[in-house]
Amino acid sequence: xxxxxxxxxxxxxxxxxxxxxxxxxxxxxxxxxxxxxxxxxxxxxxxxxxxxxxxxxxxxxxxxxxxxxxxxxxxxxxxxxxxxxxxxxxxxxxxxxxxxxxxxxxxxxxxxxxxxxxxxxxxxxxxxxxxxxxxxxxxxxxxxxxxxxxxxxxxxxxxxxxxxxxxxxxxxxxxxxxxxxxxxxxxxxxxxxxxxxxxxxxxxxxxxxxxxxxxxxxxxxxxxxxxxxxxxxxxxxxxxxxxxxxxxxxxxxxxxxxxxxxxxxxxxxxxxxxxxxxxxxxxxxxxxxxxxxxxxxxxxxxxxxxxxxxxxxxxxxxxxxxxxxxxxxxxxxxxxxxxxxxxxxxxxxxxxxxxxxxxxxxxxxxxxxxxxxxxxxxxxxxxxxxxxxxxxxxxxxxxxxxxxxxxxxxxxxxxxxxxxxxxxxxxxxxxxxxxxxxxxxxxxxxxxxxxxxxxxxxxxxxxxxxxx
Amino acid sequence: xxxxxxxxxxxxxxxxxxxxxxxxxxxxxxxxxxxxxxxxxxxxxxxxxxxxxxxxxxxxxxxxxxxxxxxxxxxxxxxxxxxxxxxxxxxxxxxxxxxxxxxxxxxxxxxxxxxxxxxxxxxxxxxxxxxxxxxxxxxxxxxxxxxxxxxxxxxxxxxxxxxxxxxxxxxxxxxxxxxxxxxxxxxxxxxxxxxxxxxxxxxxxxx
Numbered sequence: 001x002x003x004x005x006x007x008x009x010x011x012x013x014x015x016x017x018x019x020x021x022x023x024x025x026x027x028x029x030x031x032x033x034x035x036x037x038x039x040x041x042x043x044x045x046x047x048x049x050x051x052x053x054x055x056x057x058x059x060x061x062x063x064x065x066x067x068x069x070x071x072x073x074x075x076x077x078x079x080x081x082x083x084x085x086x087x088x089x090x091x092x093x094x095x096x097x098x099x100x101x102x103x104x105x106x107x108x109x110x111x112x113x114x115x116x117x118x119x120x121x122x123x124x125x126x127x128x129x130x131x132x133x134x135x136x137x138x139x140x141x142x143x144x145x146x147x148x149x150x151x152x153x154x155x156x157x158x159x160x161x162x163x164x165x166x167x168x169x170x171x172x173x174x175x176x177x178x179x180x181x182x183x184x185x186x187x188x189x190x191x192x193x194x195x196x197x198x199x200x201x202x203x204x205x206x207x208x209x210x211x212x213x214x215x216x217x218x219x220x221x222x223x224x225x226x227x228x229x230x231x232x233x234x235x236x237x238x239x240x241x242x243x244x245x246x247x248x249x250x251x252x253x254x255x256x257x258x259x260x261x262x263x264x265x266x267x268x269x270x271x272x273x274x275x276x277x278x279x280x281x282x283x284x285x286x287x288x289x290x291x292x293x294x295x296x297x298x299x300x301x302x303x304x305x306x307x308x309x310x311x312x313x314x315x316x317x318x319x320x321x322x323x324x325x326x327x328x329x330x331x332x333x334x335x336x337x338x339x340x341x342x343x344x345x346x347x348x349x350x351x352x353x354x355x356x357x358x359x360x361x362x363x364x365x366x367x368x369x370x371x372x373x374x375x376x377x378x379x380x381x382x383x384x385x386x387x388x389x390x391x392x393x394x395x396x397x398x399x400x401x402x403x404x405x406x407x408x409x410x411x412x413x414x415x416x417x418x419x420x421x422x423x424x425x426x427x428x429x430x431x432x433x434x435x436x437x438x439x440x441x442x443x444x445x446x447x448x449x450x451x452x453x454x455x456x457x458x459x460x461x462x463x464x465x466x467x468x
Numbered sequence: 469x470x471x472x473x474x475x476x477x478x479x480x481x482x483x484x485x486x487x488x489x490x491x492x493x494x495x496x497x498x499x500x501x502x503x504x505x506x507x508x509x510x511x512x513x514x515x516x517x518x519x520x521x522x523x524x525x526x527x528x529x530x531x532x533x534x535x536x537x538x539x540x541x542x543x544x545x546x547x548x549x550x551x552x553x554x555x556x557x558x559x560x561x562x563x564x565x566x567x568x569x570x571x572x573x574x575x576x577x578x579x580x581x582x583x584x585x586x587x588x589x590x591x592x593x594x595x596x597x598x599x600x601x602x603x604x605x606x607x608x609x610x611x612x613x614x615x616x617x618x619x620x621x622x623x624x625x626x627x628x629x630x631x632x633x634x635x636x637x638x639x640x641x642x643x644x645x646x647x648x649x650x651x652x653x654x655x656x657x658x659x660x661x662x663x664x665x666x667x668x669x670x671x672x673x674x675x
Contacts, residue, residue: 013665014661014665016654016657016658016661017654017657019635019650019651020638020642020644020650021634021635021636021638021639021642021644022634022635022638023635025651025654025657027658027661027662027665029665029667029668036506036555037554037555037556039509039510040509040510040511040556043509043510044648048648050648050652053658054662064506065507077507079507079508080507082509083507083509086509120667120671122666122667123667128554128556129553129554130552130553130554130578132554143578144554144578145554145578145581146554146555146556146559146578146581146582146585147556147557147582148556148582148585148586148646148647149581149582149585149647151648152585152647152648152651155648155651155652156648156651156652156655156658157658157662158651158654158658159647159651160635160647160650160651161581162633162635194494194548194551195494195547195548195551195574195576198548198574198575198576198577199577225552225578226552228548228551228576228577230577230578249671251670251671255669255670255671256670258666258669258670259666259667259670259671262666262667294494294496294551314493314547317492317493318492318493318494321492411498411503411553412503412504413503413504413506413507430496430498430552430553432496432498432499432552433498433499433521433522434498434499434502434521435498435503437503437504439502439521439524439525440525
């Protein structure tokens with residue numbers, strides 16, 4: 001059993017009681033909600049005649065269903081309109097702060113909360129979305145929950161949960177040029193497998209992690225869930241505190257000093273006990289691309305799609321399914337695979353630094369005529385910042401469509417979808433069958449810089465050939 | 469949907485029913501219920517869309533479309549079932565189709581929590597035992613009786629010791645799996661905890 005880790009400390013701080021069944025009752029410091037997983041929870045409160053216990057500790061935005069082309073109301077899609085109206089009504093009725101479209105602060109929930117300074121070290125954070133692990137980048141303990149647990153948080157600000165084990169993933173050295181946080185996390189998931197994290201929280205640590213910016217750290221923690229870990233976190237440091245400072249909801253003046261003092265005390269002890277420790281060399285990671293139907297099925301840009309003989313017995317069946325679904329042959333290079341659609345966005349890689357990196361690759365270049373390319377900023381703030389820097393123009397000049405903020409084609413709940421068996425180069429997080437809106441659509445996950453390179457060549461490419 | 473859906477309530481201790489086998493590792497919640505069906509403000513109509521895309525692809529040959537499975541209520545799956553998105557719509561869709569219990573090699577964490585929260589016990593068995601169950605299901609109808617108290621599953625010629633997290637087992641047996649009321653019982657402790665959290669003090673003006 002782990003001891004002395006940040007996870008243990010934050011868990012213990014928030015533990016309200018040991019429940020009769022043996023699980024812990026955990027206080028949730030920050031609850032984030034959106035339109036897809038909250039309506040049934042509010043419905044259940046009504047059925048049980050309950051109120052929201054701490055309305056100040058829940059914050060809402062709208063992201064999954066919003067159109068990215070025309071956001072004027074009512075939305076063209078009646079069901080999407082009904083969902084946003086339901087959220088508006090619920091927030092108004094229960095006095096919950098709601099960052100709606102046009103507020104200047106709307107966007108993907110996991111982009112918005114950090115940029116508002118809501119996400120802070122030492123908190124417990126829950127949201128009805130599996131990518132809530134993103135917030136762990138700040139040294140908070142953050143995890144996704146289902147709608148029944150959203151109901152429990154609204155009604156009690158607590159949930160019943162069994163304590164997770166802690167695995168430290170120690171990343172030595174640093175990433176080489178043209179290799180990004182996305183490549184590192186895809187590499188980690190490939191090494192450990194998509195179910196290794198079940199029952200664990202992942203602590204990402206080591207020189208390669210220290211080196212990363214806050215936004216890169218968010219990319220790493222974001223995809224913990226793709227490795228099976230409901231929660232992923234990084235011990236906070238000066239970069240964390242600097243990122244939070246002066247944000248809208250950050251502590252101010254004398255409160256800042258108190259907060260800083262507390263945050264500086266929050267980290268895993270040097271002699272912490274972990275349930276497991278894995279070490280890897282970040283300098284060996286290369287630009288990485290998925291070839292299959294799980295985020296664990298990835299290879300470096302210059303590798304070939306593995307043969308069944310190269311895989312462990314447990315991975316063979318899913319690999320067979322992947323060859324068939326993706327129309328790939330084992331032994332085939334992933335490089336030069338033609339792509340139809342290029343998508344930059346999502347809670348994994350839709351932040352300003354992601355857009356900057358992609359724009360750098362695209363500057364003075366044109367998107368291949370065979371490719372439909374579009375970029376969806378992670379939030380209204382990201383979009384505004386990009387416009388101030390002229391990045392939107394770089395995208396537009398290259399042939400990318402510049403869209404409004406939302407989750408978009410990461411999960412295709414709006415009208416941004418693949419058609420038929422199109423291949424997409426995507427900066428998102430899941431390459432599951434049908435994930436991007438077409439039951440036969442094919443997704444290749446990669447870093448935003450690699451998506452930009454693929455857009456220019458119309459084929460999967462090595463971004464290192466574009467940057468000097 | 470086969471019969472009018474009634475959600476489970478109260479103590480859950482014995483289950484019996486026909487098994488339905490679904491073979492494959494890492495079956496994600498996007499496959500269980502594709503995202504386009506999440507555009508709803510209640511769960512009522514999800515049952516008919518469970519595995520919609522997989523079923524369309526298999527044109528009537530998906531286990532959830534086979535005539536002999538239409539009354540099945542115990543789903544037998546492989547490893548990491550329910551990975552990916554946290555959408556509770558996935559177990560809600562399974563439950564509304566008729567699934568009351570799941571037996572698998574392993575489950576993704578959030579999917580497991582969601583199942584427990586809505587009254588679907590999830591048991592684990594070794595890979596080998598799951599194979600035995602799945603082979604049996606594919607050849608003939610398999611009816612199982614499950615005793616949650618003893619964590620035992622039996623049919624006329626098979627016997628298995630099932631595993632389930634002790635906290636989940638206790639919650640089902642006592643009927644406290646619908647957590648809200650249990651959590652609310654500690655209202656004073658919740659209030660106390662709130663006042664003890666350091667960040668509540670320095671964030672009072674901002675939230």
